[in-house]
Amino acid sequence: MNNLQKKAVDLAMAGHNLFITGQAGTGKTFVLKEMISVLRQSGRKVAVLCTTGMASLNFLNFGATTVHRWAGLYDGRYHSSELKDLVLRDDRYDHVRKNACDADVIIIDEVSMLSKKIFEQLELVCRTAMGNHQLFGGTQIISCGDFRQLRPVKNDLYNDPGLYCFQSDIWTSVFPHRCHLVDVMRQDEQELIIAIDETARGAVSDETHNLLKSLDRPLLTDVQPLHLCAHNADAQWYNSEKLGDPEKVYHANVSGTHKYLKRIIAPNYLAIKIGCPVILLINLSSTLVNGLHDIVKSYDDNSIGVHFPDIKETYSQET
Numbered sequence: 144m145n146n147l148q149k150k151a152v153d154l155a156m157a158g159h160n161l162f163i164t165g166q167a168g169t170g171k172t173f174v175l176k177e178m179i180s181v182l183r184q185s186g187r188k189v190a191v192l193c194t195t196g197m198a199s200l201n202f203l204n205f206g207a208t209t210v211h212r213w214a215g216l217y218d219g220r221y222h223s224s225e226l227k228d229l230v231l232r233d234d235r236y237d238h239v240r241k242n243a244c245d246a247d248v249i250i251i252d253e254v255s256m257l258s259k260k261i262f263e264q265l266e267l268v269c270r271t272a273m274g275n276h277q278l279f280g281g282t283q284i285i286s287c288g289d290f291r292q293l294r295p296v297k298n299d300l301y302n303d304p305g306l307y308c309f310q311s312d313i314w315t316s317v318f319p320h321r322c323h324l325v326d327v328m329r330q331d332e333q334e335l336i337i338a339i340d341e342t343a344r345g346a347v348s349d350e351t352h353n354l355l356k357s358l359d360r361p362l363l364t365d366v367q368p369l370h371l372c373a374h375n376a377d378a379q380w381y382n383s384e385k386l387g388d389p390e391k392v393y394h395a396n397v398s399g400t401h402k403y404l405k406r407i408i409a410p411n412y413l414a415i416k417i418g419c420p421v422i423l424l425i426n427l428s429s430t431l432v433n434g435l436h437d438i439v440k441s442y443d444d445n446s447i448g449v450h451f452p453d454i455k456e457t458y459s460q461e462t
């Protein structure tokens with residue numbers, strides 16, 4: 144580890160709350176992994192939380208999970224008062240209370256994607272579960288991320304405007320220490336590192352501009368490119384064009400409040416054929432996470448089989 148990385152680990156070992164930042168490639172993930180190992184070797188129970196399921200795959204061997212799952216926030220549906228009641232009184236929140244009470248240290252990675260609302264709800268859950276008035280119930284908190292990378296996603300459905308967590312009034316009290324990693328540790332692709340930094344700062348040099356232009360090339364023929372659409376309706380139209388005649392169509396049994404149902408991103412029917420690409424829209428487990436995509440391998444009246452080679456697992460969901 145370099146000196147700044149060592150300093151971050153020392154602060155964590157000394158029990159301090161800490162925010163670690165630095166541009167892409169400065170070794171944030173690397174230092175977190177070192178930190179988790181050292182803290183655990185010293186006997187401390189470390190909860191490793193990520194803001195997305197995909198990010199938690201970086202910490203697969205460290206028992207990482209998402210903030211939402213760990214703290215029982217689900218899709219952000221609860222008002223803080225409801226959440227407090229659930230943590231205090233609801234049997235279904237036994238595991239959440241246990242999560243919070245068992246952890247000596249909570250580590251949050253990719254914190255740039257954590258919204259102010261979710262940050263404050265996580266704090267509330269910890270404080271309520273611990274029955275302790277201190278921030279996060281007095282549990283040590285370490286967060287890590289680069290606010291010039293991905294930002295929080297707003298959630299209109301549940302009144303989350305997607306403000307950054309550092310806009311919270313409690314942010315500076317929670318994190319009195321800030322460790323800014325400056326040395327880019329990634330040895331290869333120096334040009335790309337400079338390009339990422341310049342693009343993040345909005346100051347693109349001619350060299351970076353030329354590098355980005357040079358990447359404009361025909362796609363490989365055996366690669367199925369991901370097609371990004373600005374609107375769900377466009378994505379649905381594109382998918383049905385590409386799918387052609389489906390081999391099987393499943394219809395959802397839908398019930399609930401119209402106001403909420405109309406804003407759900409998953410369509411109420413699913414048309415598939417063998418070999419068609421599918422993407423997970425929710426986290427089903429700590430490895431089957433929102434954003435994973437692969438192709439349909441099999442189906443019958445009640446289930447669809449999808450093979451996700453990255454996680455060496457075949458998942459079959461009852462439809």
Ligand SMILES: Nc1ncnc2c1ncn2[C@@H]1O[C@H](COP(=O)(O)OP(=O)(O)OP(=O)(O)O)[C@@H](O)[C@H]1O
Nearest residue numbers: 144145166167168169170171172173174328329330
């Ligand atoms: N002290 C170190 N010694 C050797 N290699 C290191 C060290 N720190 C980081 N690295 C290597 O540098 C590369 C970048 O590190 P890492 O992925 O942790 O950076 P990061 O800041 O998390 O980047 P990003 O923001 O893009 O996720 C990795 O290959 C990592 O193994």
